[in-house]
Every structure is written in C-alpha cells, then in structure tokens.
Amino acid sequence: MGKSKDKAVPEINLGIDAKDRKEIATGLSHLLADTYSLYLKTHNFHWNVTGPMFNTLHLMFETQYTELALAVDLIAERIRALGFPAPGTYSEYAKLTSIPETEGVPKAEEMLRFLVEGQEAVVRTARSLFPTVDKVNDEPTADLLTQRMQLHEKNAWMLRSMLEE
Numbered sequence: 001m002g003k004s005k006d007k008a009v010p011e012i013n014l015g016i017d018a019k020d021r022k023e024i025a026t027g028l029s030h031l032l033a034d035t036y037s038l039y040l041k042t043h044n045f046h047w048n049v050t051g052p053m054f055n056t057l058h059l060m061f062e063t064q065y066t067e068l069a070l071a072v073d074l075i076a077e078r079i080r081a082l083g084f085p086a087p088g089t090y091s092e093y094a095k096l097t098s099i100p101e102t103e104g105v106p107k108a109e110e111m112l113r114f115l116v117e118g119q120e121a122v123v124r125t126a127r128s129l130f131p132t133v134d135k136v137n138d139e140p141t142a143d144l145l146t147q148r149m150q151l152h153e154k155n156a157w158m159l160r161s162m163l164e165e
Contacts (some may be wrong), residue, residue, distance in 0.1 A: 012083045020136045025084035027129040028141070031148070032075045032087060033096035034125045038118040039068035041102060045111040053108055053162070060162075064115075064155055071148065078144055098125060112159050119156035123149050 014021070046061035076086035087096060098121045102114050126145045133141045 014082070016082075016136045016138055020132060020138075021082045022084065023132050024129065024136075024138060024141055025079045025082045027125075027132065028075055028079045028082075029084075029087050029092075030096050030098070031122070031125050031129070031145075032072060032079065033093040034099050034118075034122045035068055035072050035075060035148075036093050037097040037099040037101075038115075038122055039065055039072065041099065041118055042068060042115060044102070045106075045115065048105045049108050049111060051108040057108055057111070057162075060158070061115075067151065071151075074144060075148075078141060081140070109163065112162050116156050116159045116163075119152045119159065122152045123156070126152070 011018070012021075016024075042061050042065040046058060046065055049057045049061065051057075076088070079086040087093065099118050106114065126149045129141070129145055132138075133145065
C-alpha cells in the first residue's frame with residue numbers, strides 16, 4: 001500500500017492506495033476550484049451589490065466570502081497531506097471548476113440566485129467524492145467534505161430564503 005510506479009504519484013504510506021489517493025486529490029482539486037470560484041463571485045457581489053437590501057446583503061456576502069477564504073486553505077492542505085500539489089492559478093481553476101463566471105454586475109436578486117447555484121454546485125462536487133473516500137476509509141477527507149457540505153447547504157438555504165416573497 002502506498003507504493004506506486006507512477007512518478008506523478010508520490011510514494012507515501014497513509015494506508016490508502018496511491019491510485020485512490022490520486023483520485024481523491026483530483027476530486028479535492030475540483031472542490032478547491034469550486035470553492036475559490038465561489039469565493040471570488042461572492043466577494044465581487046459584496047463589492048457591487050446595490051438596492052434596498054444593500055446592508056443586509058453586503059454583510060451576508062462578507063461573512064460568506066470570509067469563510068470561503070479560510071476553506072480554500074483547508075482543502076489545499078488536505079490535497080498536500082495526500083501527497084499532491086494543490087492547484088493555485090486562475091487558469092487551473094477555470095479548467096477544474098463547475099461554477100461559471102458571472103459577467104457584468106447583476107441586480108441583487110440575480111446575485112442571490114447565482115450564489116445559491118454556486119453553493120449547491122460546491123455541495124454536489126463534495127458529495128461526488130464520497131464513493132472513493134468511503135471505499136478507502138479516508139476519514140479525514142470525509143470529515144472535511146461533511147463540514148463543507150453542511151456549511152454550503154446552510155448558506156444555500158439562507159440565500160434562497162432571501163428570495164422568498
């Protein structure tokens with residue numbers, strides 16, 4: 001276990017096969033890209049929101065982008081603990097993310113919809129890793145994924161609540 005003939009897969013022994021570590025690290029790279037993309041979108045909306053809900057949304061977006069900024073570090077460090085480099089450029093994130101960029105400055109209600117979609121996308125990306133993570137008993141990654149999913153599901157609910165009439 002941990003041995004690999006593939007030079008791209010480091011030989012470390014965490015009790016997880018090298019192929020599975022690589023698969024998990026690849027999935028976490030997608031999660032990192034989604035998280036960073038959502039961070040950037042949320043921060044952009046924080047700067048540019050206008051309208052009667054300005055103060056509420058400005059503060060809500062700040063809370064969310066601050067948490068996302070901390071989350072990218074946790075995800076990247078888990079990738080590193082598995083023995084792989086974490087992606088860290090806009091071009092890598094653009095290839096890996098499932099969250100599209102938003103052009104221009106949408107109205108506040110549209111911002112909320114885009115952020116709900118982004119929060120839900122992060123949840124789906126995190127959830128997609130569980131089959132491999134569960135198969136190899138990678139509890140540290142499972143714990144990270146569970147925490148991320150719980151937070152993003154809560155954020156999506158809060159954002160959706162702002163859209164209700």
